[in-house]
Amino acid sequence: MNGAPPSALALDGVACTFVSKDDPGQRYTAVRDVSLTVADGEFVSVVGPTGCGKSTLLNVAAGLLAPSVGVVRVFGAPLEGLNRRAGYMFQAESLMPWRSARENVAAGLEFRGVAEAPARADEWLRRVGLGGFGDRYPHQLSGGMRKRVSLAQTLVLDPDIILMDEPFSALDVQTRQLMENELLALWAQKRKAVLFITHDLDEAIALSDRVVVLSAGPASRPIGEFVVDLKRPRDVAEVRTVPRFIELHEAIWAVLREEVLKGYRQQLAA
């Protein structure tokens, strides 16, 4: 460990137990014993069955949620309060509906008191392919466009860590592949640490350096870790046909399959 730079993001023995507000006796442990690191410049994906607490992990990493047990370290320093070095791209609609696309992208810069916020927002809108849409309000944009605005909104602040919670899950397949390629291109320029949550294994393998598999909830934990040694730059559509991709897919799916079935049975039983 001597001299090695600390990981950009490290979750160490994290557990999250929620207490029901109406009935304090009711407890639900979403995740337990989660240790996870993301090195600087590394793209890590977390896959798992639905309802396994993937988003909980991301909220912990963002500092929006304090873990019941365990610590989060950001570049070696224990995290208290919000994670100021992280940008977070949410799964649900997160744009402010009363701000135009430009104002939404500029929001983070404005909060920090950056003078040339609108100009830099415009630059980022161009970079995500929305150069002419700065004056549109979110409701005037399509779902894919809104996701691009969200991406620009997160990246304009140049965060050291990027947290993404199934950002493209609501998009159609074509738009999704376009966005994934754009994300890879943008990431390749800056090489930030990325923690990417998804339920789509193809997406996870195509994008990441490493894929972590979570077990079915409750009390889910990482049960497998796979290094994706596919060469970059990748095209998310083409990489799916590479033999190594198929091998990795089979290996990870073998672990994930059982958990997905378990999660499904639990949902049926509930």
Added chain:
Amino acid sequence: MWNRLRPRAATLWIWQLGLLVVLFLLWYAFTAPGLLPTFVFENDRQAAFFFGEPLKILGRIGTWFTGVEIWQHLWVTLLETVLAFAIGTGLGLAFGLWLALSPMAAAITDPYIKALNSMPRVILAPIFAVWFGLGIASKVALGVTLVFFIVFFNVYQGVREVSPVVLANARMLGASARQLLRHVYLPSATSWVFSSLHTSVGLAFVGAVVGEYLGSSRGVGYLILQAEGAFDINTVMAGILVLTAFALLLDALVGRIERRLMKWQPRAGETEKL
């Protein structure tokens, strides 16, 4: 001819105006003494006594608006309405934001708010007259009590229903507590205020007129009160018509302001037929 007049978007106003004319003609026909045989009242002057006569009413409105006095009354009523609306909205916004953001204060004041809201506030008018005199202050106070609760409840609801994702996103983008208030809570709350704008302007107007009616020396409500004292039903009706037109005008104005300020809100689009 019929094709050009068929009811559609472009000819809507003709039909609306036509309906108004028909209503006035009916009103005239049933109240003009001796025009139709009486079937409800005992003599042919009673209908006119109870319902007024449109021609005389329009004549009264005509003499009002060619003179100077009416403008002063209208101005007072307008001033009361605007003041009641502005003060009520300001207070409602401030209290709504405060209570929505501090749940403990909200829990403590909850029964009092409920009590004040369910109280019929028109009965406060005499008290306000004692406190603030017969000038515009007492009417403004009555209007404020009416507007305040509408705005308050809407702001309270608006703040509580801010999307948690939008809020978390703003926090992750680095917004401080003050910036959250200014850039997230306030815009979200104002959208709710504007959705209640028509109601609150209407109530400010009600407060002003009812206040005048219960005791004043100026305003359109005062004109009506005076005429009623003399059983001058035509003047009462003229006052009501002027008030109604005035309220319509205010409502249209509010609609314009609303459309300008709420352009970020989605509205169902319609395709154009080519």
